[in-house]
Amino acid sequence: GAVVSQHPSWVICKSGTSVKIECRSLDFQATTMFWYRQFPKQSLMLMATSNEGSKATYEQGVEKDKFLINHASLTLSTLTVTSAHPEDSSFYICSARGTAQSSYNEQFFGPGTRLTVL
Amino acid sequence: GENVEQHPSTLSVQEGDSAVIKCTYSDSASNYFPWYKQELGKRPQLIIDIRSNVGEKKDQRIAVTLNKTAKHFSLHITETQPEDSAVYFCAASRGNSGYSTLTFGKGTMLLVSP
Numbered sequence: 001g002a003v004v005s006q007h008p009s010w011v012i013c014k015s016g017t018s019v020k021i022e023c024r025s026l027d028f029q030a031t032t033m034f035w036y037r038q039f040p041k042q043s044l045m046l047m048a049t050s051n052e053g054s055k056a057t058y059e060q061g062v063e064k065d066k067f068l069i070n071h072a073s074l075t076l077s078t079l080t081v082t083s084a085h086p087e088d089s090s091f092y093i094c095s096a097r098g099t100a101q102s103s104y105n106e107q108f109f110g111p112g113t114r115l116t117v118l
Numbered sequence: 119g120e121n122v123e124q125h126p127s128t129l130s131v132q133e134g135d136s137a138v139i140k141c142t143y144s145d146s147a148s149n150y151f152p153w154y155k156q157e158l159g160k161r162p163q164l165i166i167d168i169r170s171n172v173g174e175k176k177d178q179r180i181a182v183t184l185n186k187t188a189k190h191f192s193l194h195i196t197e198t199q200p201e202d203s204a205v206y207f208c209a210a211s212r213g214n215s216g217y218s219t220l221t222f223g224k225g226t227m228l229l230v231s232p
Contacts, residue, residue: 034219034220042224042225043207043222043223043224043225044162044207044222046219046220046221049219091159093161093162105150105152105211105218105219105220106150106152106164106167107152107220108164109154109161109162109163110161111160111161112159112160112161114159
């Protein structure tokens with residue numbers, strides 16, 4: 001149980017285009033989803049937290065107009081990188097937490113999306 | 119906010135030896151401490167976690183200890199094997215609200231030589 005999928009697994013795009021990444025909880029309802037960015041040989045940096053049906057809460061320094069997050073259902077959240085630039089190239093990972101884990105903060109991670117902006 | 123420090127950044131051991139990774143946290147209200155293993159290009163995998171109401175937890179070759187007074191927790195891997203080679207992250211979290219977040223340490227690259 002507690003499987004999280006992400007799509008696509010990798011994407012290459014031209015500078016200035018927008019890229020959408022999907023995160024799905026396959027066998028549980030994710031009341032909260034998290035989006036992280038990970039640069040090579042570095043730790044996971046939280047970008048934003050989204051609760052189903054609410055606006056996402058962004059971490060300091062993360063531009064909400066550039067990284068659009070939608071969490072319209074209990075099984076799907078999307079991250080759209082708008083007007084992507086080479087510096088946005090990174091490994092983007094989502095995680096999900098359901099009601100069963102809400103007493104603590106156990107999160108289940110997706111496989112990640114490797115974004116390369118040319 | 120929470121701050122998690124993790125040491126060492128790299129750890130090399132011989133197969134069969136034990137490995138210990140240590141983390142400290144700053145927020146005394148933190149109550150959940152997971153450890154993740156991440157292989158190159160893969161997702162972080164939860165390997166063990168501990169909650170603030172216990173001091174130690176063990177799962178086969180892996181154990182975690184928590185000292186709430188000193189605000190530190192450690193991962194212990196015994197009888198290491200080459201497949202244990204990966205980056206290990208500790209994390210800390212407080213509360214149970216919808217906005218409770220995990221704060222990660224910087225990671226430890228564990229290399230187990232045959």
